[in-house]
Amino acid sequence: SAVISQKPSRDICQRGTSLTIQCQVDSQVTMMFWYRQQPGQSLTLIATANQGSEATYESGFVIDKFPISRPNLTFSTLTVSNMSPEDSSIYLCSVVGTSGNTDTQYFGPGTRLTVL
């Protein structure tokens, strides 16, 4: 399994500002993912972050709004830019790790963002 930490755990931000969320993993992983989970909703994949290349964004998400960095195999950041109240959500970092001989997905504790 993988142990994932995120900073900050929560934040309250003003409209128009930006917030950078950090994700740290206790082991080297090839693929890291960023998800958004709106209250009471399922998990929506924002992008896949691979070390040494640009992140791959899902439909509806763009780099200008959600720039991602992946400087090494244990760390990634997601920035939520020019925030609006609609960006209020939980943002989750996840990685694919190996459990036994199976690749499975592990999640961080999440960052709860409130935009006023």
Next chain:
Amino acid sequence: QQQVKQSPQSLIVQKGGISIINCAYENTAFDYFPWYQQFPGKGPALLIAIRPDVSEKKEGRFTISFNKSAKQFSLHIMDSQPGDSATYFCAASIGNQFYFGTGTSLTVIP
């Protein structure tokens, strides 16, 4: 297109009862089916998982039943406890591509 369909959206069960959550998928290439449990304010945590070459997997009070021909799988929580109250997500994967269900909010009443 929702790759994995999950039901019910919410479920209320009496303490000691059996909670059953169902998922269905279309892509027969999926080769791994995990269930996640998420408590309020926490990230989803892997609960139990199954591969399509077995029909059932049991870990304590949690059992996955898998029906390959029907392309369905379900989570059974035996002797449900108030501490099981959480949101449960099913998922299906091919390699590193994971697809999640929409989640089931389970409430176990004392």
